[in-house]
Amino acid sequence: MIYNYTVEELEEYFLKIGEKKFRVTQVFEWLYKKRVSSFSQMTNLKKDLIVKLEKQFEFGNLKLVDKMISADGTIKFLFKLKDGNVIETVFMNYQWGNSLCVTTQIGCNIGCSFCASGLEDKVRDLTSGEIVLQIIEVEKLLETRISNVVIMGIGEPFDNYDHTIKAIDLLNSPKGLEIGARHITISTSGLVPKIYDFADEKLQVNLAISLHASNDKIRNHLMKINNKYSLSELIKAVEYYVEKTNRRISFEYILLKGVNDSENNAHELSNLIRGINAYVNLIPYNEVDEFEYKSSSKPDTLKFYDVLKKRGINVTIRQEKGRDIYAACGQLRSKNMG
Numbered sequence: 001m002i003y004n005y006t007v008e009e010l011e012e013y014f015l016k017i018g019e020k021k022f023r024v025t026q027v028f029e030w031l032y033k034k035r036v037s038s039f040s041q042m043t044n045l046k047k048d049l050i051v052k053l054e055k056q057f058e059f060g061n062l063k064l065v066d067k068m069i070s071a072d073g074t075i076k077f078l079f080k081l082k083d084g085n086v087i088e089t090v091f092m093n094y095q096w097g098n099s100l101c102v103t104t105q106i107g108c109n110i111g112c113s114f115c116a117s118g119l120e121d122k123v124r125d126l127t128s129g130e131i132v133l134q135i136i137e138v139e140k141l142l143e144t145r146i147s148n149v150v151i152m153g154i155g156e157p158f159d160n161y162d163h164t165i166k167a168i169d170l171l172n173s174p175k176g177l178e179i180g181a182r183h184i185t186i187s188t189s190g191l192v193p194k195i196y197d198f199a200d201e202k203l204q205v206n207l208a209i210s211l212h213a214s215n216d217k218i219r220n221h222l223m224k225i226n227n228k229y230s231l232s233e234l235i236k237a238v239e240y241y242v243e244k245t246n247r248r249i250s251f252e253y254i255l256l257k258g259v260n261d262s263e264n265n266a267h268e269l270s271n272l273i274r275g276i277n278a279y280v281n282l283i284p285y286n287e288v289d290e291f292e293y294k295s296s297s298k299p300d301t302l303k304f305y306d307v308l309k310k311r312g313i314n315v316t317i318r319q320e321k322g323r324d325i326y327a328a329c330g331q332l333r334s335k336n337m338g
């Protein structure tokens with residue numbers, strides 16, 4: 001599929017078939033700027049090159065199967081992929097611009113005990129083109145520009161590392177979607193070796209870590225990935241990331257009633273991340289029918305927030321979006337509609 005190719009990869013292919021490199025610039029312009037839907041619409045290419053491209057590459061698109069609109073303007077799109085799998089993509093409108101939450105896998109193998117996406121085992125990874133097309137299709141459907149991309153939909157992006165990195169390249173490239181790296185956020189449950197790899201990429205993309213616990217006991221229970229990479233290993237990787245990239249990291253912390261939301265937990269969390277250039281995003285839990293977890297009360301949330309604040313931690317409480325259409329983080333699930 002043509003959207004799976006970065007500029008460099010397509011240049012390599014063009015050189016191999018005896019075409020000039022600048023033709024890639026033309027093809028990218030048709031794909032990412034003029035947004036055509038077939039090779040035959042690329043009218044400044046020679047006929048024989050169009051035929052070659054048609055033979056070599058699928059064009060690729062996502063088929064809209066459903067759309068749900070929330071009272072707050074959040075829109076959940078269901079797209080069907082070529083193989084029949086269905087993915088969810090969420091559009092959110094903020095005062096400062098708009099944001100698209102994209103999916104990276106069909107299902108998720110990390111299986112966190114509070115998350116709807118993990119209810120279904122991973123069926124397959126999305127390709128970089130399938131990730132990028134989510135933005136292109138939504139921009140077309142809404143006739144708008146997406147200013148921010150959050151890689152926080154279904155799946156664990158670092159379990160689909162190479163495709164996700166390539167998708168970031170295509171999002172960020174001046175020849176691609178031209179979305180500034182600082183307008184892209186990627187969230188991981190904490191695949192430690194990949195955090196080191198990501199740090200070494202030296203991208204200016206924002207990295208968010210789904211922490212959700214202040215000690216190993218709670219985290220082992222919530223996120224079985226913690227049995228593999230403990231908090232101390234995770235924090236070490238985060239420190240490496242911050243040092244290597246000079247960027248602030250963000251920690252996501254879902255507040256679960258009676259599980260991780262005591263004042264004691266807030267102090268423990270402050271100790272855990274003390275000295276790290278970080279901010280903490282406190283996330284109201286979106287309750288999932290299949291699980292018993294409850295969202296923390298407003299007063300407990302504020303108490304938790306106050307402790308962190310007093311301990312000198314940068315902290316915000318995340319604004320909820322699209323709750324009425326189950327479009328919030330962690331409520332997305334992929335369903336195979338064959």
Ligand code: SAH
Nearest residue numbers: 115152155156187188189210285286329330
């Ligand atoms: N797999 C990656 C990215 C996708 S999940 C990760 O885990 O980071 C995106 C965010 O939504 C994560 O912080 C995740 O913990 C959170 N999340 C999952 N289920 C949720 C729920 N029911 N309510 C609120 N946030 C949830």
Ligand code: SF4
Nearest residue numbers: 108110112115118189
């Ligand atoms: Fe997967 Fe992230 Fe959900 Fe955990 S929180 S199951 S890693 S999508």
